Amino acid sequence: MTKRIAIIGAGxxxxxxxxLLRQHDIxxxxxxDRKPADMASGRLLNTVAHHHVxxxxxxxxxxxxxxxEEYGYFGHDHYVGGPQPMQFWxxxxxxxxxxxxxxxxxxxxxxxxxxxGDIRYQQVTESQVSDLSRxxxxxxxxxxxGVFGQMFKHITELSPYEKPQxxxxxxxxxxxxxTQPRSxxxxxxxxxxxxxxxxxxxxSGMSTALLxxxxxxGDLEVLARLNYEADPNAFLDTLLAKLEKHHPTVYxxxxxxxxxxxxxxxxxxxxxVPTVRQPYTELANGRFAIAVGDVQSVVDPVVGQGANMASYxxxxxxxxxxxxxxxxxxxxxxxxxxxxxxxxxxxxxxxAMLAPPSEAFLSLLAAMEQNQDIRDExxxxxxxxxxxxxxxxxxxxxxxxLAEAGAFSQESVPQSQMA
Numbered sequence: 001m002t003k004r005i006a007i008i009g010a011g012x013x014x015x016x017x018x019x020l021l022r023q024h025d026i027x028x029x030x031x032x033d034r035k036p037a038d039m040a041s042g043r044l045l046n047t048v049a050h051h052h053v054x055x056x057x058x059x060x061x062x063x064x065x066x067x068x069e070e071y072g073y074f075g076h077d078h079y080v081g082g083p084q085p086m087q088f089w090x091x092x093x094x095x096x097x098x099x100x101x102x103x104x105x106x107x108x109x110x111x112x113x114x115x116x117g118d119i120r121y122q123q124v125t126e127s128q129v130s131d132l133s134r135x136x137x138x139x140x141x142x143x144x145x146g147v148f149g150q151m152f153k154h155i156t157e158l159s160p161y162e163k164p165q166x167x168x169x170x171x172x173x174x175x176x177x178x179t180q181p182r183s184x185x186x187x188x189x190x191x192x193x194x195x196x197x198x199x200x201x202x203x204s205g206m207s208t209a210l211l212x213x214x215x216x217x218g219d220l221e222v223l224a225r226l227n228y229e230a231d232p233n234a235f236l237d238t239l240l241a242k243l244e245k246h247h248p249t250v251y252x253x254x255x256x257x258x259x260x261x262x263x264x265x266x267x268x269x270x271x272x273v274p275t276v277r278q279p280y281t282e283l284a285n286g287r288f289a290i291a292v293g294d295v296q297s298v299v300d301p302v303v304g305q306g307a308n309m310a311s312y313x314x315x316x317x318x319x320x321x322x323x324x325x326x327x328x329x330x331x332x333x334x335x336x337x338x339x340x341x342x343x344x345x346x347x348x349x350x351x352a353m354l355a356p357p358s359e360a361f362l363s364l365l366a367a368m369e370q371n372q373d374i375r376d377e378x379x380x381x382x383x384x385x386x387x388x389x390x391x392x393x394x395x396x397x398x399x400x401x402l403a404e405a406g407a408f409s410q411e412s413v414p415q416s417q418m419a
Contacts, residue, residue: 005321006031006132008124009142012048012307013293015108017140017314019061022115024322029118029136032143036106043265045101047170047209048307049184049198051383052094057315063111066201072097073182073199076379078368079249081189086369087249089183090379096184098209100172100202124148133287138327140317142310144295152277152291158347164271165354166193166213166300167224169239172200172266175259176208176250189246192218194302194353197250207262210250213302220246224269228261236260272300274354276347279339280332288332292317297343302353305346305385313339345389352392360395367407374405 003026007014010032018028058064072095080086126147132139141148185197194213214220220242228235243251275298280290293310316339324331368375381388391401
């Protein structure tokens, strides 16, 4: 029996799934309203890091065009501000890598077409979903735009926030010196927000993505509203002043003579509402649509899980499609059981990082400053969010981790760090 699969959306999930299915000669049609040339010439799409489990999938798909040994980074350089700042390094077992998605996605779209995949460039309306369900055996939805966000019901108990928890200001910059060894800086300004500085390959070569997660009502929130295009100098002067005050370890790496966006369109501002939706839905004719990527779980980018979860979700679904012939409710249930632990762990861990830290978590930070094994495990678990959530899901679990590692208890944390 010939399997006919439609994928709506040409993001990480849709393209990884499409390429996997083409490896097994399964006919696949990707439907998107964005052409590769339009992506390449447009505004910055995001700042995304792929961790080594995702890079391993890329190697298996034959799309490792940007080897991590050359373009990647090898750990996290943590800074926690406050009256008694903390700074420590955590290592990966294997490197992560970030590539501008205006380069990454068009390349994968070309790979998909070269391997026999079909791409239709069109917008899909609600009425056309029924037509597609008659043409294809299974519809995979990887975009939450338009009608598709409403197709999959919002799960209230897994979506604790009704509005963005951070005012985001994201850009690709030149003039930021790399660390040695190359790393992502993860800087936290208590009560003000977080900064993730990611080494990123863009059109002009290696750059630095500054992903600023600014607390609403705080001193940094203005960065999400300032208009770079209206007054670049005012924007950059304000940004530099805020970095010096709140994220000094990144500020120290900046050459102010050349510091600027790599291109005028290399900036995004706004916010993300973390949302988990039902993973599949039954259509009017009895066939099913199944969610991947952001339509399944939207996470704030504070711990960089979105694209990695999209790839993982697509990988699990793809192997199920390869191995099974009937795409009914039972099929959808089995796929979801296999995907849900990692995806929900990533969502819960991310949401926890947006809330004020508990005393137990502050104890963990203090322990990481002293204990290399703890900080390496914490860093490595960015590839395995279910393992991270096993450690962080409750204060009891954090204290058990500290006890296992022979680390000190919360009483050792300076009270000033808990403000």
